[in-house]
Amino acid sequence: MGFFLEPVYTPEYEVVGDEVAVFETSKGTIKARLDGAGAPIHVANFCELAGSGFYDGLKFHRYVPDFVIQGGCPNTRDMTPEQVAAGVAGPDGMPGTGGPGYRIKHEYDTNPRNSHVDGALAMARSQNPDSAGSQFYFCLGAQHFLDPNYTVFGNTIEGLDVVKSLRAGDVIESIRIEHAE
Template sequence: MNLATSIGIVGRQLLAVSLAMTLMACSTQPTSPSGGAEGVKQAQAETPLLSESEPAATAQQPKLKGEATVQITVNGKPITVTINGDAAPITAGNFVDLVDQGVYDGTSFHRVVRQPQPFVVQGGDPQSKDASVPAQQLGTGGFIDPATQQERTIPLEIVPEGEDQPVYSETIKAAGKTPKLKHTKGAVAMARSQSPDSASSQFYFTLSDLPFLDGDYAVFGYVTEGMDIVNQIQQGDRIESAKVTQGIENLTR
């Protein structure tokens, strides 16, 4: 391998890390490990103890058993998303429940990354409904459950390829596993902070195949129609409406 090739590989690796960091839903709470070199080394050195037991705290959270279809309208045009509750029951159930409650209606896409390569379109912060909220604050909010007045968060939930049960609260990449639902172009996944169980309402569309995210973030569905609309979304564009068009009967809450 010559020097130019080596530099090119290192550059792509650094770019992948940089892009992945922009996925994290911002948090006002401290997170660990840090994003510095020591934190990266620590994360790579530790093989997680994979847990297939559903966290007790999620017993009362919405779950999707089977599939659902969601239509998201942006700039007057529909985007159809197929939600996979078989491979991500809690993650999919949380999203479908929030759609059904109208939580996403009027929210904006606060992060759009297309350069230096197509990456993601991210939205779902309920704060973005309020035009008076400063742009720099967007990406810090989640869904506040009216019943508890607390932010609803869900555990990281990933089903490894070739397995039936999700792994909870742990990334699976360090264990040498790949997820059943991958970050191919048009995937829909949950944004989170460095804490694996911090996802709430923020989600993202992938603009290209992003295999370096596989095993670290929870994919729960795919765009099946309207990817051209996703490709046209600009920062600040709003979700005019999000509706469950099929499969609401598969939601338990």
């Protein structure tokens, strides 16, 4: 029995270059400017998922103090915030193990701005470099040791205080894409 690897997906969304992701969370609003020039596949993928409502109602499932707050796992959709915070399995599996059913190609070695600064928005992945899908994280402080292995595709421009207040179980009410003026 071989190891199943989901197909590599190429998003159809056409990146304009001025995308801003607006995260409405149970703790407040966060705005992140997306880096369509440096990470066009990641930005297009994120915009498609956000536009389809994929993230609506998911919970942040991983909080590591002074490191990251992570969300975007569909397994958290039908779980209560308390269940996610407790780290128990939900009806669709363990938080942190789900995805969109495909994976995207990494861009960490081609993005000239791939810098895990405080408030950076990046994609989580498994051991395979091309295994990112829907799970993302915000850096809680600079994490430059991640630069050579994980793709940064945006940076927080408003609501860094909200990012720093998030914990496992907090709800992603919605993510919408706006265009900077």
